[in-house]
Amino acid sequence: xxxxxALDWLERRMEERLDIEEMARTATMSPFHFQRMxxxxxxxxxxxxxxxxxxxxxxxxxxxxxxxxxDVALKYGYDTPESFAKAFRRLHGISPSEARQPGxxxxxxxxxxxxxxxxxxxxxxxxxxxxxAFPVIGRSRRMTCEGGSNLxxxxxxxxxxxxxxxxxxLGAASRTGTLLGVCLDMQPGQGDFTYLIGCESEASAAxxxxxxxxxxxxxxxxxxxxxxxxxxxxxxxGRIYQEWFSATGYEHAGGPELxxxxxxxxxxxxxxxxxxxxxxxx
Numbered sequence: 001x002x003x004x005x006a007l008d009w010l011e012r013r014m015e016e017r018l019d020i021e022e023m024a025r026t027a028t029m030s031p032f033h034f035q036r037m038x039x040x041x042x043x044x045x046x047x048x049x050x051x052x053x054x055x056x057x058x059x060x061x062x063x064x065x066x067x068x069x070x071d072v073a074l075k076y077g078y079d080t081p082e083s084f085a086k087a088f089r090r091l092h093g094i095s096p097s098e099a100r101q102p103g104x105x106x107x108x109x110x111x112x113x114x115x116x117x118x119x120x121x122x123x124x125x126x127x128x129x130x131x132x133a134f135p136v137i138g139r140s141r142r143m144t145c146e147g148g149s150n151l152x153x154x155x156x157x158x159x160x161x162x163x164x165x166x167x168x169x170l171g172a173a174s175r176t177g178t179l180l181g182v183c184l185d186m187q188p189g190q191g192d193f194t195y196l197i198g199c200e201s202e203a204s205a206a207x208x209x210x211x212x213x214x215x216x217x218x219x220x221x222x223x224x225x226x227x228x229x230x231x232x233x234x235x236x237x238g239r240i241y242q243e244w245f246s247a248t249g250y251e252h253a254g255g256p257e258l259x260x261x262x263x264x265x266x267x268x269x270x271x272x273x274x275x276x277x278x279x280x281x282x
Contacts, residue, residue, distance in 0.1 A: 002026070002027040002028055002029070003027055003037070003038070003041070004113070005026055005027065006023050006024070006026045006027040006034070007111070007112060007113075009022075009023060009026045010023055010050070011053075011111060014050075014053060014054055014057060014076070015075055015076065015077075017077060018046070018047065018050050020034070020035065020046065023046070028282070029251055029282075030251055030252075030254070032252060032254040033251035033252040033254070036186070036241075036252050037241060037245065037252070039145060039191060040237075040238070040241035040242075041241060041242065042112055043145070043148065044146075044191070045191045048146075048191070049112065051087065052091060052109035053109055053111065054076040054077060055076070055087060055088055055091045055092070055107075055109070056091075056107065056108050056109045056110075057076065058072050058073075058075075058076045058084075058088065058096070059088070059092055059099050059106045059107070059108075060106075060108075061075075062096055062099040062100055063099050063100060063104075063106065069081055069084070069085075069096045069097060072084075072096070073096070081096075084096065091107055091109075092106055092107050093105075093107075094106075124223060124239060124240075124243065124244055125223065125224040126221055126222055126223045126224070126244070127221075127222050128219060128220070128221060128222070129219070129220050129222055130217075130218075130219050130220075131217065131218065131220060132217050133214055133215060133216050133217045134200055134214070134215055135200070135201065135202055135203060135212055135213070135214050135215075136180060136182060136196065136198045136199065136200055136201070136212070136213050136214075136215055137170070137173060137198050137199060137201050137202075137203060137205060137206040137207075137210050137211070137212050137213075138170060138180070138182070138196045138197050138198020138199065138210055138211065138213075139161060139166055139196065139197055139198070139209060139210055139211070140184070140194050140195060140196040140197075140211060141153075141157055141194070141195055142192060142193075142194055142195075143192060143193055143194070143195045144191050144192040144193075145191040145192070145193075146191045146192075150195075151230075151234060154181070154195055154230070155229075155230045157195065157197065158181075158197060161197050166197070166207065166209070166210075167179065167197070169207035169210075170197070170198055170199045170201075170207065170210070171199070171263070173199055173201045173205040173206070173207065174199035174200065174201055175200075175201075176262070176263075177262070177263040178199065178200070178260060178261060178262050178263070179197065179198070179199055179261045180196070180197070180198050180199055180200065180258055180259065180260060180261070181195065181196070181197060181233075181258070181259035181261070182195070182196040182197075182198060182213070182215070182256050182257070182258055182259075183195055183256055183257040183258075184196055184213065184256045186254075186256070186257075196211075196213060198210070198213075215255075215256060215258075216255060218253055218255050218278035218279075219253070219278070219279055219280065220258075220276045220277065220278055220279070221240075221244070221250060221276070221277045221279045222274055222275070222276050222277075223236055223240060223244070223274060223275045223276075223277070224236075224272060224273075224274055225272070225273050225274065225275055226270060226271070226272050227269055227270075227271065228266070228267055228268065228269055228271065229261075229266040229267070229271065229273070232271070232273070233259055233273060233275065236275050237257075237275055240275065240277060249281055249282050250279040250280065250281060250282065251279065251280060251282055252277065252278065252279060253278035253279055253280045254278070255278035256278070257275070257276065257277055257278070258274075258275070258276035259273065259274070259275055259276075260273055260274040260275075260276060261273045
């Protein structure tokens with residue numbers, strides 16, 4: 001598995017500066033797609049993973065050797081003892097010098113391993129579609145994936161927009177009543193993004209307090225999600241990254257991701273919505 005080869009490459013270079021582009025080339029992926037895949041599969045960004053691994057190795061070295069704290073800090077990429085001590089304490093709960101005390105408790109963040117799972121017990125319905133650029137209007141909020149908080153905060157955001165009348169106003173502004181959940185401004189190496197609840201419509205139709213964004217032209221891989229929200233949409237997004245990408249010759253194009261919600265009872269077990277992912281051929 002190419003992701004495993006990239007991790008092997010990384011582990012051999014833990015004492016070097018992180019080179020995302022070279023690591024992505026090892027996995028034969030674009031840097032954006034590689035980082036997006038890594039984050040969706042593991043729940044942490046590559047930068048956070050590397051930070052935890054380096055601090056794990058640093059703690060082991062401090063506990064087992066008499067090397068200077070400064071030398072260990074420099075070895076694992078920290079410019080000053082202060083920055084090293086701050087990061088070390090955040091992970092281990094103690095200072096680097098305290099790591100040398102007999103019987104002290106240290107955190108160990110193990111190396112991630114990937115195991116390819118060939119399920120094949122449930123098909124994934126999808127289609128490909130080219131779509132020209134189009135405007136969307138809506139309300140947005142900054143989200144983070146760290147600790148899985150987006151899985152809680154996004155449904156809560158939808159609940160707020162329903163209570164304050166935003167969903168009704170956006171539904172009226174949409175020609176079909178279809179609402180969108182749009183993941184925007186996804187920066188490689190970071191776990192945060194902008195989530196916009198909106199609809200496809202011109203700026204002139206925007207309700208008060210809403211903004212306008214333009215979704216660029218892409219080729220979209222479109223997946224059906226059937227079932228009660230938010231479980232069905234979250235499960236589908238997980239399967240796209242865990243199963244579909246690894247089984248096809250496509251990778252993420254680096255643009256926004258869309259959740260498309262037609263009118264209907266979102267608590268029904270047969271409610272049908274879609275996930276749109278911008279893709280390119282490798």
